[in-house]
Amino acid sequence: MKLLEYEGKALLARHGVAIAFGALWPQVPASDTGWMIKAQVLAGGRGKRGGILAAQTREEVDRLATKMHGSALGNEPVHAVYVEQKLRVAKEYYLAALVDRDRGRVSVIASAAGGVDIEQVPRSEIARVEVDPLIGLAGFQVQHLRRSLGLQTEAGTQFEDLVRRTVDTLIEEDAELVEINPLILTPEGRWVAADAKVVLDDDAVFRHPDRPGPVAWSTDSKFMQRCRELGVIGVDSRVCVPAPVRPTVALLGNGAGLTMATYDQIALSGVGVAGAIELHGALARGVAHTAEVISTLFLLEADVVFINAFYQLRSTDALAQALLSALSAPRAPLRECVVVRMRGVNQEMSKKLLEEGGCFYTPSLSDATARVLQLVSTLSREAVK
């Protein structure tokens, strides 16, 4: 889960990384150097799109912040407006600690070319070390980073301390990424994180029971919020640019791989997918719970519903019952617009249940895909008439 700048900075501050004095508007921090007004969005490149503004007076802060509050940057709503004391800058650097998934290790990346997208910086200007988890971040590695950035004397010593604190933040907060860009060296020789991009590990939430959920989630669709409550994985494609064109299809699959493959079966044929749910073991929690998950799928308001479940050791009866129960609720889609492909132990029983309930059933993914595409094409033709 991605955090907004001010949420990420709060985590850095807990580990002793200096941040600028700041507050969520309408609160405004005291400052005798002026203020920066910063739109809290997850997307990068805010500065270039008017998401970071400077103000000299309190009146100007209020005027600009009022305008920014409740607006949008691109297609993302501004979740909050963060006002910071303006920093004096001697030089901008780059520092990040992250999980390098292919190497299976934590990497630390630093560069004297800060304030720009790190992808734009030539490799020769980027220093990188990999942390062996069995020994931790070693002294020689921190010194290597410091030397690569050409830092000497007191600022160099403090930089080493900052690197350690940044890696501590990554590991102790169970983050996948902690990026400080720009990292500012002030004329007084202090290091301050001027921005923070933090991505937390969804799977480590249980280790941080006191931590609030990410603020950006609050503007998610009702569909996404309901998926989280039910412990399933939801994908809401209606927010994509360009948005899927009607008639759309909503998908439900078991297992990440199968759900993605099902998505491809439809999307690669040029048909709009409104979104998907990956059951993520929901079936083990019973028929009623699974019916709630399926009702959540209906929130996508798609024209066709495609259920694709392939189980090895489990019977699909419970899923069939859950589907029929969800379909008998008010505002459920018409049964003729539902396509079910199910495989599992005792699948003949599910076939009988579903066919008696008026749903199309097939054990074959190819046949199910063909049926979905045929329904969509019929609906398109009717819409033209």
Added chain:
Amino acid sequence: MTILVGADSRILVQGITGTTGRLFAEKMVAHGTPLVGGVTPGKGGELLAGVPVFNSMREAVAATGADAVLSCIAPQFVTDGIFEVVDAGIPLVCLYIENIPVHDAIRMCAYAKARGTRMLGPNSAGVVSPGRANMSDLNDNNMRPGRIGIVSKSGTLTYEVIDELHRHGHGESTVVCLGGDRVIGTDYADVLSLFEDDPDTDLVVVIGEPGGGLEYAAVAQAAAMRTPVLAYITGQGSPPDARMGHAGAVVGDDERSRPQNKMQAFSSAGIAVARLVTDVGALVTQTLERAPRASS
């Protein structure tokens, strides 16, 4: 011969007295998988599914000569559990549990590598050589011994590909699930090199997905192999930034993580690529006809 597990494997279930562990143990015994015991601290001396339960890995290894472990213990104990398996010198462990914090996975993988244990997972559906040994959640009745190898992060997609193989008259030598997490113990290239040395595997299907770049090492390995390889990369239509259920499967800012670029890498190396999962079966037949394995 097969790879990783076979009729001469000596398998333990870690957490054998738990709900998941017990189900696996009973399934293994019912279908003739060489299960030699299980481990649950405090339950040593019991019998379950006809095999002995031990208090520790070291005891179990001393008594049974076990060489493979399927780990299905509760998530809060799993890091220590994997450390214990590695410490006992077991050459192969499959970690079935999902939702493991990535920093725990990093430590487990590093320790396993340092001590010479091959770890599949976290979040691996397991490994199975049909008709010989099944250390996975796949149903023995849904598999057919044969000559096609499969290596995949996803479990459910192997079900689909196996189904595809059967529709086209093929069967499986070994099916290896690497796990869908961001950091995993074994990669595609490792498994491909094992398949290359297996005289009973005629072709390998690589199933990739969005996220990370382990598929690129697989391209290099596959290009150097005599055994033909075929790739299918799922998630081509996935919206950017959406977690589709696998912690690792996110189409991110990184160009390399995109399925289309992975497919391109395979194609450029002369490796056949299936566009849809329902194209895999026919493409396997076609690839086998075009490139019969040199008899060696």
